[in-house]
Amino acid sequence: MTKTNVMRLLESAGIAYRTAEYEYDENNLSGLHAAEQIGIPAEQVFKTLVTRGDKTGILVFCIPVDMELDLKKAAAVSKNKKVEMTHMKELLALTGYIRGGCSPIGMKKKYPTFIDETCILFDEIAVSAGIRGEQVILSPEDLARFTEATEADITKEMG
Numbered sequence: 001m002t003k004t005n006v007m008r009l010l011e012s013a014g015i016a017y018r019t020a021e022y023e024y025d026e027n028n029l030s031g032l033h034a035a036e037q038i039g040i041p042a043e044q045v046f047k048t049l050v051t052r053g054d055k056t057g058i059l060v061f062c063i064p065v066d067m068e069l070d071l072k073k074a075a076a077v078s079k080n081k082k083v084e085m086t087h088m089k090e091l092l093a094l095t096g097y098i099r100g101g102c103s104p105i106g107m108k109k110k111y112p113t114f115i116d117e118t119c120i121l122f123d124e125i126a127v128s129a130g131i132r133g134e135q136v137i138l139s140p141e142d143l144a145r146f147t148e149a150t151e152a153d154i155t156k157e158m159g
Contacts, residue, residue: 006105006130010138013146017138020126024100024133031065038126038135042066043118045126045135048102050095050111053080058094060113062104062127062143067116067155077114077152103128104147105136113149115140120151 010017022037035045046062049069053059059078061069075083088099096108104113104127119125119140126135127143144151 002131004130004134006103006128006136009106010136010146015138015142015146017136017142019129020135020137022133022135034135035065035126040126040137044122044124046115046119048104048128050086050091050102051083052086053078054082055080056112058086058109058111059083060104060107060111060147061154062113062115062119062149063155064116064118066158068158070154070156073152073154073156074114077150077154078112097128097130098132101128101130101132101134103130103136104143104149106130110148113147114152114154115144115147115149116155117151117153118155119144 020038022034031045031047032042035042043064045065047065049061051059071083092098124137125140126137129136
């Protein structure tokens, strides 16, 4: 296992974490696949979504892989009228990460970050380690503190 920038940042901040590897599948980019492989319930595995607010610009949202980002709620908590997903081709330039390996930790710039309030229901949650096929598992409090994230109700059921 190679040490990612995410792991180095957590270590330098003195934050405890463990890692879990999974087989990355180009044809199955759902986080449900990752959750299944690492043996953690889907509601404890968080995906990182990069959006653009009409007033504030780039925003980061971390939500459970079995949920969908509610764009209306996202706009409200971030003080925007409208929030849209960014284009996949912009992801690397904005964050330094590629799709399937985007982590809220260690992006190129410090963007306003929001994490779904359900994170506090768990002792630990998983987020991308910054590469495809690797997750870091840590306490939601540590993650929120490190990324200066705001906890908020930002999801809706998939479908």
